[in-house]
Amino acid sequence: MGHRRRPDISDYDARNLLVLEGLEAVRKRPGMYIGSTDTRGLMHCLWEIIDNSVDEALAGFGDRIEIVLHADGSVEVRDNARGIPVDVEPKTGLTGVEVVFTKLHAGGKFGGGAYDASGGLHGVGASVVNALSERLEVEVDKGGATWAMSFERGAPTGPLAEKGKVAKARTGTRVRYWADPQIFIKGAEFSRDDLVRRARQTSFLVPGLEIVIRDERGEEVVEESFKHDGGIAEFVDFLAPDEAVTTVLRLQGEGTFTETVPMLDDAGHMTPQDVERTLGVDVALRWGTGYESDVRSFVNIIATPKGGTHVQGFERGMTKTFNEVLRTTRLLKSGDPDVVKDDVMEGMTAVVTVRLAEPQFEGQTKEVLGTPPVARLVQKVVAAELAAFLTSTRTAERTAARMVMEKVVGAAKTRLLARQQRDTQRRKNALESSALPAKLADCRSNDVERSELFIVEGDSALGTAKSARDSAFQALLPIRGKILNVQKASVGDMLKNAECSSIIQVVGAGSGRTFDLDAARYGRVIFMADADSDGAHIRCLLATLFFRYMRPLVEAGRVYSAVPPLHRIELSNPKKGQDKYRYTYTDGELQRALAELRKKNVSWKDPVQRYKGLGEMDADQLAETTMDPRHRTLRRLTVDDAEEASEVFELLMGSEVAPRKEFIVQGAYELDRDRIDA
Structure with a gap:
């Protein structure tokens, strides 16, 4: 491997420093002055020339600017302002026109003499445009004469010369230039749309100034004029x-x-003032x-x-x-x-x-x-x-x-409100992706078609249900008492509620608009609550939750209510082939069953057991009556008319009290007093 010579420190001396003087620096690093060398940079050059004319109008001189996009690719800006000074500037010995177009950081915007407020700032505008132009021609009407000067890539081709006579009152400047193809990339061209936008904007900002844009590049000449006396309003x-x-x-x-x-003092030193x-x-x-x-x-x-x-x-x-x-x-x-x-x-x-x-x-x-x-x-x-x-x-x-x-x-x-909902959504996503709640007794089967989720009310029923279930395909999720009434609550409150959030989490398909039916972890969801009025209330609350936040599950017919028995008749001496126990699910059914047994001379033990809750059954009875697919009865929740169902939920469970009161009062007239169990 060859040994590389370490560069000698003495190799780096003043000869290596490239001092870019004047406009040469602009041509070497155009991006520093105009941002880029594409269409944007090309337009920036044009703005520099236009802004010089606008500054004159802003100072109260001149009320018309004309911008011409010539067919040969050049662009010309004409104004009727004071005209660039043509007299000799004493320090440089150059005419005002040459100073403006060849010297960086020179112009009437320094020292506060010529302009109160201007768009120009660094005094590099016109000279930078000249440096980046293949050719630039300037004409000035001033003092009864027209003065002209030409430049090539920033260098004058001759001195400022008088070209002809004009009326003494006529003043103004005309600048025409051809952008240098060595600098600007191929495809960079003047954008009429940008020009129109900027001209319109400027005419609003300088009330009374007329700006005319004339595009001669196409087959037809297009001309637009802008003038607004109302200003920024x-x-x-x-x-x-x-x-x-x-x-x-x-x-x-x-x-x-x-x-x-x-500031420059008389001795030529810069002193802060x-x-x-x-x-x-x-x-x-x-x-x-x-x-x-x-x-x-x-x-x-x-x-x-x-x-x-x-x-x-x-x-x-x-x-x-x-x-x-x-x-x-x-x-x-x-x-x-x-x-x-x-x-x-x-x-x-x-x-x-x-x-x-x-x-x-x-x-x-x-x-x-x-x-x-x-x-x-x-x-x-x-x-x-x-x-x-x-x-x-x-x-x-x-x-x-x-x-x-x-x-x-x-x-x-x-x-x-939107922030609250965003936070809720984040919370919801966290809920849906986190691990399943510890209290879920899941099933072994992953077969969604076959699996069932029982939502069981009460811890006492849960113990019996655990023994009664078939753990291969039946999962249990206990809930404590009455869950939140979600018809009244906001999404945020619903998700903060432990019972509601764990149900949504266990079903595993999201909620609301993000609910994905295909992602549901169970083929059936079964509400299992006591057969009394409290149980009915819990089933109603669960139905409301599913209806509002997991409606596709209800629409697909996958939500059920288990029907536990209300009574158990124990036969005294069952005949061969007869079950020892008979279960009935309503008072009417009990009366019919007892009448039938009486007719057949079959005796039973009094009193007939009435179940107050699921916890009173033993596991065999619960399995047989409520959980075993071969014997149980399930009631499917359907949404025949979602709109109507929604209205009923709103009436019975919503936050408007008046319609509910009216409904109850109306129902009171239709109630048979003898049916009241009191």
């Missing part, structure tokens, strides 16, 4: 997808903050009947799709104010939890705009505003303006405010 109306609950509200105000920024900044806040919003929220945020007309400190301030101001006003109006009681941001935002469409000089963004793509004091100031403005609306005494505003507050409280209640 019109924008909110345009964005809102649902019916309005309120009209569009405007929350406006301003505040000041101090920022420490490095405190600068007083003014922040203008303008928010338009309205609530609709829907559930989705759409909040668009902008800083000096630059969209911040990922928000930032201005959006944080807006959200905090909204939430805090709603909680304060809801408490004072008693729509939130003292024990109620606070409403959260999502409750307030439900159904809201809002446009949040702030204007300030030299905003701090996170990265050149300007997607997140980072200036820290903005959050506090926006919160203050929003809180004051919103509180004024929510507590307004003017009739129209008061009605709208009340509707909004009720909508927010409703959203909070729904959220809490």
